[in-house]
Amino acid sequence: MLFQQIVNGISVGSMYALLAVGFSLVYNILGIANFSHGAMIALGAFFSYWIARYLAVPVPVAILASIAFTGLSSALVELVTLRILRKRGQGSLYFFIASLTVFNLVTAVLVYISRGNIVSYPRAFLSGTFTIGNLYIPWIDAGMLLISIVCLAVLSYVMFKTRFGLAVRAASFSIKAAQLMGMDIDAIIQGVFFVSGTLAGVTGALLGVKYAVYPYIGNFVYMALFACVVGGLGNLTGAVLGGLLIGLLETLVSAYISSAISPALTFAFLVVILLLRPQGLAGRATEEKI
Amino acid sequence: MSFLEGVLILTGIVAIVAQGVYVLTGLTGLFSLGQASFMAVGAYSAGIANLRFGLGFIPSLCVGVVAALLASFVVGAPSLKLKKTYFSLATIAFGYGVESVLNVSTWTGGSIGLIGVANITRVWHVAIALGLVLWVVRNFKLSRYGRACVSVRTDETAAQVYGVNAFATKQMAFSLAAALAGLGGGLYAFYLGYLSPDMFGIPVSSEYLVMVFFGGLGSQTGAFAASVLLTALMEMLRTAAEWRVILYCLIILITLMFRPTGLFGSWELSFGRRRNGSAPPDSPGALAGGARK
Amino acid sequence: MKRIALLLICTLLIGVVSFSASAADPIVVGFITALTGSTSLWGTQERNGAVLAADEINAKGGVLGRQIKLIVYDHKGQPAEGVSAYRRLVDQDKAVVVGGTHFSNISLAIAPVAEQKRVPIIGQAIEPKVTVPEPGKVNRYTFLAQPSSAQQGQMMARFGYENLGLRKAAVLADKSNSYSTSQAEAFAETFKALGGEVVSYIEYAGGTMDFKAFITQIKSKSPDVMFLPQYAQAGGLQVRQSKELGLNVTILGSNSLSDQNYIDACGGIQNAAGTYHLFNVNFDDPKFAPFHKAYEAKYGEPVQTYHTVFGYDDIYLIADAITRAGKVDPEAIRDALETIKGVPVLAGDGMFTMNPATHQPVSMPSWIFRWAADGSRVPERLIYPVE
Numbered sequence: 012m013l014f015q016q017i018v019n020g021i022s023v024g025s026m027y028a029l030l031a032v033g034f035s036l037v038y039n040i041l042g043i044a045n046f047s048h049g050a051m052i053a054l055g056a057f058f059s060y061w062i063a064r065y066l067a068v069p070v071p072v073a074i075l076a077s078i079a080f081t082g083l084s085s086a087l088v089e090l091v092t093l094r095i096l097r098k099r100g101q102g103s104l105y106f107f108i109a110s111l112t113v114f115n116l117v118t119a120v121l122v123y124i125s126r127g128n129i130v131s132y133p134r135a136f137l138s139g140t141f142t143i144g145n146l147y148i149p150w151i152d153a154g155m156l157l158i159s160i161v162c163l164a165v166l167s168y169v170m171f172k173t174r175f176g177l178a179v180r181a182a183s184f185s186i187k188a189a190q191l192m193g194m195d196i197d198a199i200i201q202g203v204f205f206v207s208g209t210l211a212g213v214t215g216a217l218l219g220v221k222y223a224v225y226p227y228i229g230n231f232v233y234m235a236l237f238a239c240v241v242g243g244l245g246n247l248t249g250a251v252l253g254g255l256l257i258g259l260l261e262t263l264v265s266a267y268i269s270s271a272i273s274p275a276l277t278f279a280f281l282v283v284i285l286l287l288r289p290q291g292l293a294g295r296a297t298e299e300k301i
Numbered sequence: 302m303s304f305l306e307g308v309l310i311l312t313g314i315v316a317i318v319a320q321g322v323y324v325l326t327g328l329t330g331l332f333s334l335g336q337a338s339f340m341a342v343g344a345y346s347a348g349i350a351n352l353r354f355g356l357g358f359i360p361s362l363c364v365g366v367v368a369a370l371l372a373s374f375v376v377g378a379p380s381l382k383l384k385k386t387y388f389s390l391a392t393i394a395f396g397y398g399v400e401s402v403l404n405v406s407t408w409t410g411g412s413i414g415l416i417g418v419a420n421i422t423r424v425w426h427v428a429i430a431l432g433l434v435l436w437v438v439r440n441f442k443l444s445r446y447g448r449a450c451v452s453v454r455t456d457e458t459a460a461q462v463y464g465v466n467a468f469a470t471k472q473m474a475f476s477l478a479a480a481l482a483g484l485g486g487g488l489y490a491f492y493l494g495y496l497s498p499d500m501f502g503i504p505v506s507s508e509y510l511v512m513v514f515f516g517g518l519g520s521q522t523g524a525f526a527a528s529v530l531l532t533a534l535m536e537m538l539r540t541a542a543e544w545r546v547i548l549y550c551l552i553i554l555i556t557l558m559f560r561p562t563g564l565f566g567s568w569e570l571s572f573g574r575r576r577n578g579s580a581p582p583d584s585p586g587a588l589a590g591g592a593r594k
Numbered sequence: 595m596k597r598i599a600l601l602l603i604c605t606l607l608i609g610v611v612s613f614s615a616s617a618a619d620p621i622v623v624g625f626i627t628a629l630t631g632s633t634s635l636w637g638t639q640e641r642n643g644a645v646l647a648a649d650e651i652n653a654k655g656g657v658l659g660r661q662i663k664l665i666v667y668d669h670k671g672q673p674a675e676g677v678s679a680y681r682r683l684v685d686q687d688k689a690v691v692v693g694g695t696h697f698s699n700i701s702l703a704i705a706p707v708a709e710q711k712r713v714p715i716i717g718q719a720i721e722p723k724v725t726v727p728e729p730g731k732v733n734r735y736t737f738l739a740q741p742s743s744a745q746q747g748q749m750m751a752r753f754g755y756e757n758l759g760l761r762k763a764a765v766l767a768d769k770s771n772s773y774s775t776s777q778a779e780a781f782a783e784t785f786k787a788l789g790g791e792v793v794s795y796i797e798y799a800g801g802t803m804d805f806k807a808f809i810t811q812i813k814s815k816s817p818d819v820m821f822l823p824q825y826a827q828a829g830g831l832q833v834r835q836s837k838e839l840g841l842n843v844t845i846l847g848s849n850s851l852s853d854q855n856y857i858d859a860c861g862g863i864q865n866a867a868g869t870y871h872l873f874n875v876n877f878d879d880p881k882f883a884p885f886h887k888a889y890e891a892k893y894g895e896p897v898q899t900y901h902t903v904f905g906y907d908d909i910y911l912i913a914d915a916i917t918r919a920g921k922v923d924p925e926a927i928r929d930a931l932e933t934i935k936g937v938p939v940l941a942g943d944g945m946f947t948m949n950p951a952t953h954q955p956v957s958m959p960s961w962i963f964r965w966a967a968d969g970s971r972v973p974e975r976l977i978y979p980v981e
Contacts, residue, residue, distance in 0.1 A: 012814050015839075019806035092558070099561040108514035109557050111507060116550035119630065123543055127635030128898075129827050131858040138861060140838045149838040222803050222831060223859045227632050233393075233503075240390050265807040270798045271769040272401035278394030285387050286379055302710070304685035307678055401799055404770045413772040414702060416727050420710070493674060494706045497699040498770060499800075500673055536678065539667050543638065546630045546670070 015146055016266045017259070022152030024258025026218070029159035030231055031238035031250035032166060033210025038239055040183045040203050047088045047110040049232030050117035051208045055081045055215025057121060060224045063132050070136035070220070078212035085208020086201050088113055093204075094197065114229060121226035129225040136220050151221050158217065162210060163251055169206070170247070179203055241281055243291025252292045257281070306424050308536055310492050313427035314485045315512075316528040320438045321481030322509045323516075323524035328447060329474040330454030331385055334506045335376065335392030336482050338399040341501035343369045343483025344490040345409055348418040351491070353408075358421045362487040369483025373476040381471045388471075396503045403498035414497030415490075422492040430488060434481060438521055441477065450474050515553055519567025526564060620663035621656075621922050623648070623912055624683030624692035625905070626676055626700075626715075629668035633825075635855070636696065636901040641666050643905030644693060646892055651909070657916045664909070665689065673703035680704045684713045691916070691927045693908035695719055696901065698743075698772045701736065708735035714928040716911060718904045720746065721772050725953035737931050738954045739908060740941060743773060745979035746872055746960065747780025747823065750846050753870070753962050753977055754819055755788040760844060762793050764817040766808060766832060768824065770800025777823035777848055785821075793817050805832045806839060813841045823848040830859020830866070837865050847871040852963065852971065853899040867967040872960050874941045875900045876973055885940060900941075907939040911946065943976065957981060 030052070037045040058077035063070050092109040137151040170176035182189040182199050190196045218228055234257065242253025260280055265273040285291070302310075318340060325331050347365035350356040356364065372395070380391035403409050410416060441447050449470045452460035457467050490496055512531055516523030534552065538545045556564065625644050628637030648664040656662055665687050669676035676695055683689040692708075692715040695701045701719030705727070708715050716737040725738050741749070754760045763785050767778035775797065782792045793815040796808045809832070812820065820836070820843055822829045829851045836842075850856070851871040860866040876882070877897065885906070889897050912927075914937045919926035934948040947956040959978040963971040 012810060015810045016807060019804070019810060022806070023804050092554075095558050096561045101561045104518075105514065105557065105561055105563075108511055109554065111511060112550050112554045112557070116547065116554060119546040119550055122630060122632075122634055123547060126638060127633065129830070129855040129858050131861055135862065140840065142840070147839045149835075223827065223861070225827060237390065237393070240386055262804075262807045265798065265802075266811060270796050270808060271405050272398075272799060274799050274801070275394065275398035275401040278390070278397050282380065282387070282391050282394050285383065285390065289383050289387070302681075304678070304681035307681045311674065311678065397799075400770070404800070411772070412699075412770050412775055413721060413723060414699060416702060416723065417706075420706060489674075493677060493703055495673065495703045497673055497702070499699060536682075539679065539682065542629045542666070542668060543634070545668055 016262055018146055018148055018152075019266075020259035020262030021156065021255065022149070022258070023262055024255035025152065025156035025159050026214075026221070026231075026254075027234050027238045027258050028251040028254030029155060029162060029210075029214050029217070030235035031242065031254045032159065032162055032247060033207050033214060034232065034235035035239045035242075035247060035250040036166075036203055036207040036210070040179060040186075040200060041093075041106065043104065043107050044236055045106070045110050045207070046232055047085070047092075047113040047117075048207060048211050048235065049114045049229030050088070051081045051085050051211030051229075052215035052218065052231060053117060053121055053226060053229035054084055055212035056219035056224045056228050057125070057215075057226075058212070059216040060130060060132060060219060063134065064130075067133075070132050070134055073132075074213065074216040077216055078209045081212030081215070082205045082209040085211065086205045089201050089204040093200065114232070118226055118229055125226055127226065129223045131223045132220060151217070155217055155221070158213065159251065159254075162213065163247060166206075166210075166247060175199075175202060237278075237281070241285065241292060243293045246291070246293050249291055249293030256284075256292065302420075302423070307492075308533070309424050310422055310427050310488070312529055312532040313424075313431045314488050314492065315509075315532050316525055317427075317431055317434050317488070318482050318485040319509055319512050319516075319524045319528040320434050320521070321478035321485075322513045323521055324438060324441065324450070324474050324481075325478040326510065326513055327518045327520070327524065328442060328450040328454065329471060331471060331475065332389045332510065333392040333475070333478065334389060334503050334510075335395040335399075336478065336509050337501040337503070337505035338392075338396040339369045339372060339479040339482035340486035340489065340505075341399050341403065341496075341498070342372050343486030344496050344501070345403065345415060345486075346483075347487035348415050348490040348496050349409070352415065352418055358419075358426075358491060361491070362484065365487035365490070366480050366483040369479045369486065370476055373479030374472070377472045377475045381468055381475065392506075393503060396506065400498050400502060410497075412498060414495060416495055418490050418494045418496065420491065420494040422488050427488055430484060434484070435521075435525065438477075438481075442521060446470070446473060511553065515556065515563055517563030517565035517567060520563070520565035520569055522568065522570040523563055523565030530564075620661040621658070621916065622663050622665060622683075622687050622689045623909070624680070624687060624689035624694075625664055625666040625908075626669050626679045626683070626692060626694040626704075626717075627666065627905070628671045628697070629666070631671040633671050633697075636899055637668070639897070639899045640694065640696065640901040640905035642889070642893055643902035643907075644909050645905075646889055646902075647906045647909035647913075649892070650888065651913050657913050658920070658922065660922070662909075662913065666694075669695065669697075669700055671697065671700075673700050676700035677703050677707055680707055680715065681711070684711050689713065690922050690924050691716070691912050691931075693717060693905070693912055696904055698724055698776075705733045705736045709733060711735075712928075713924040714931055716908055716931055718908075721776055722952075722954065732951065732953055735928055736953060737948065739911060739939075739946070740874055740904070740955065741958050741960055741979055742954050743776040744780040745958075746848065747777035747782075748784045749960055749962070749977045749979055750777075750821060750848075750870075750872055751781045751784035751788065751790075752980075753975065754821070754844070754846050755785060755790050757975060758819070758844060758870075760819040761790050762815075762817045763790055763819050763821055764794040764812040764815060764843075765792060765796070765821045766805070766812070766824075767795075767797045768800055768802075768828060769797040771825075773825075773848075774823045778821065781821050781823070781846075802828075803831060805835050809836045809839050809841055812836075813839060817843055819844040819846055821846045822851070825850045826853055826855040827859045830856045830861075833869065834859070834861045834865050845869040849873055849900065849960075855899075857965070857969065863965070863967060863969045866965045869965045870974065871963055871965070873900060873963045873971070874958075874960050875903045876961050878971070878973070881944065882940065903940045907941055907946070910939060911937060 063073035238253035242249030343365035346368035347361040350361040350364040516527030667679035696718035698721035720743040722742040768774035915930035919930040
């Protein structure tokens with residue numbers, strides 16, 4: 012049973028990891044929690060559902076199409092909130108509250124449109140289970156783990172091997188310095204929002220496959236924040252490790268200690284871990300970013 | 302009690318708790334997602350003191366405030382020495398903890414809630430409490446402690462160089478905020494006469510954060526005005542049925558875009574000479590990552 | 595100055611809130627439900643039902659020769675909001691009777707206020723403590739119009755033990771939701787009293803979406819039935835995840851597993867088929883034909899959830915009470931609600947009688963349905979609660 016619980020924990024953890032990877036991007040460059048990521052997760056789930064349902068295309072195609080939508084939506088959010096705030100001389104602090112409101116707004120609009128309904132994809136996608144010995148592993152969980160690894164690999168490539176990645180890393184050290192070097196900081200930030208939005212789209216669509224599509228699906232963004240914090244801020248690998256750790260902890264606490272108070276115990280454990288290792292799981296003492 | 306009195310009481314309670322969030326977030330730059338949970342501690346302690354131990358109104362309120370204060374030390378002592386972000390995480394842990402305990406404990410009525418607390422709170426109680434709170438917070442802000450809070454927010458290292466005990470300052474601000482939340486919670490318990498764990502979640506805490514930002518992070522007046530405005534707005538939008546939350550969010554968002562520092566920025570209402578409040582915070586708070594200047 | 599003006603606006607706004615239309619000729623009936631928030635589907639369905647009933651009554655000439663003016667307010671699923679909505683209905687809109695809230699925690703918050711305001715409220719909040727806060731005491735102004743959670747849990751246990759011959763039960767309950775815990779307790783108690791065994795009783799924290807940790811535990815105890823007193827989404831996910839982990843046992847569920855959302859959360863009818871659930875309403879009964887027709891004519895779509903019937907029945911029960919009271923007076927309407935006897939409704943077996951001692955219905959039965967593989971609901975049995 013323990014092994015099955017560990018498999019369960021990893022499956023939850025890989026979901027959190029995927030959530031955290033996208034979330035940590037904006038976190039790195041702005042140093043601020045971007046809750047509109049939750050809005051993009053919800054939009055990703057609904058877009059891919061609508062496309063699969065009304066255009067009658069296979070689910071993977073619908074997911075790919077919705078990713079483009081959420082990337083653009085995320086860039087749009089940047090344009091109408093963060094850009095304006097920055098042009099008016101505000102730091103990124105007020106963006107925190109603007110993004111939280113965008114998240115609430117999008118959720119409320121989705122509640123209105125869907126009328127609070129829970130829906131599922133018209134065609135089965137990654138459904139069913141395979142077994143190894145007496146371990147049951149649902150395809151969706153395996154798929155999520157695989158996709159989060161792929162996303163991490165692609166993202167690492169973009170961050171460390173492309174000019175865009177170099178620019179983002181430079182900006183994440185200091186926006187002012189990057190600006191002085193003649194970089195188009197607006198374009199860089201918008202690019203980061205786009206990439207983060209696409210990742211939110213993937214995550215949202217997969218969450219929709221796993222847990223059905225519903226307007227409050229964006230609430231998973233809180234888990235992304237926690238995973239980032241635990242993993243060590245501004246660190247992609249840390250985000251993944253943080254996500255896996257939270258998922259495992261949550262499952263094992265639920266299974267072996269107490270089901271009714273598992274969130275509380277999980278977070279107590281996390282605080283203890285951070286007390287013992289204040290730089291986070293993968294964080295280094297230096298402030299190197301990404 | 303009429304409908305209008307009910308709305309006034311709720312507004313007053315929200316304003317009291319929001320003053321605490323102002324001290325914590327506006328002055329000190331700490332983000333707590335556990336303010337509603339401190340309210341819960343205050344509310345349940347006061348309610349249980351009244352219901353199970355037969356204490357009167359004022360003693361029960363005191364019990365609530367003391368309980369919230371104690372809780373603030375439990376949460377603050379380990380976490381305030383760490384990065385501000387970890388403090389936020391600790392407040393979230395606290396939020397989950399309170400919710401779980403309230404749901405599990407039979408003593409608090411579990412998920413059914415605490416039934417049968419006396420209905421005592423009246424408008425004048427809340428008015429007096431709010432007046433006192435506004436006065437205390439104003440003096441706190443202008444005192445050396447308030448200035449210490451601002452210095453910790455702006456640059457913790459520099460503050461310490463100048464002899465400010467950063468940890469003690471943060472703990473003080475946090476405890477004050479918790480006490481105010483506890484007071485608000487106590488009044489809430491005696492207003493509703495019924496408490497359930499789902500009244501005080503993390504989403505409620507984040508509403509308070511939105512409120513303080515909406516009013517202007519640097520302004521006590523702003524925190525007060527925003528709590529009044531937004532509570533009234535939500536009540537007015539009740540007739541908008543399904544559009545209610547959508548309109549509420551849109552109004553906040555549009556206001557923020559036109560007044561990026563919130564309604565009042567760092568301006569304070571003052572009946573004497575004009576006094577400028579502290580400059581709006583430019584350093585990222587706790588939900589912001591490490592070293593951004 | 596601009597800012598002082600802003601401050602003035604704040605104070606004015608409070609004033610505006612208190613300003614509203616004066617009481618007009620029609621009888622004002624209030625209704626409180628969730629129009630926003632995570633349960634807005636149920637709330638809007640309930641509202642649609644209530645509005646439909648009010649329209650029908652008005653088309654037939656109203657009550658006591660006067661029209662009904664139905665005012666529906668949102669409570670967002672939050673108790674304090676519900677109290678504000680109730681106060682607003684009573685104080686400003688001068689409602690003489692209020693319907694609604696199928697949320698136990700909200701009705702629990704409203705109940706003491708109703709005692710002060712002396713305006714009755716009738717709804718479907720199934721926690722028995724809503725009307726009976728402690729044994730021997732009844733909230734004079736609060737009424738329940740469906741079987742209580744204790745009765746619903748009991749009915750499912752008896753159906754499982756007596757009709758399906760199940761002996762080893764596992765129970766999974768949401769600790770943060772009294773709807774769930776009180777049904778789970780009643781189920782476990784009855785099931786054990788009948789001679790069955792509860793091999794696993796797990797209460798999880800609210801907001802949980804991944805139940806595999808619990809299902810793995812339950813599977814190791816090899817029960818022959820799982821009782822899931824859940825909202826549609828949680829129930830669907832639990833069933834789906836237990837199939838994913840290879841746990842295939844009989845599922846007994848609460849009334850929320852009756853709507854289409856449950857099938858969607860299950861990931862399709864292939865997972866949901868075979869689930870037994872309680873359901874107060876038999877939509878396929880011929881007596882529902884006019885109701886379906888009227889609903890579709892008004893809203894241009896079929897009825898989605900049973901909450902529609904909640905709203906519809908509430909308004910008819912209220913109209914009956916006003917008629918029997920003979921005058922538009924909250925106290926008289928309260929007395930009439932207490933003595934409802936054999937009033938035709940859509941839910942249960944079609945007749946509603948109120949127990950004056952508990953303000954809960956007298957032996958109101960419920961249907962037990964099974965989801966068939968073609969996505970239809972098959973009525974298995976009409977079951978009566980044992981008092």
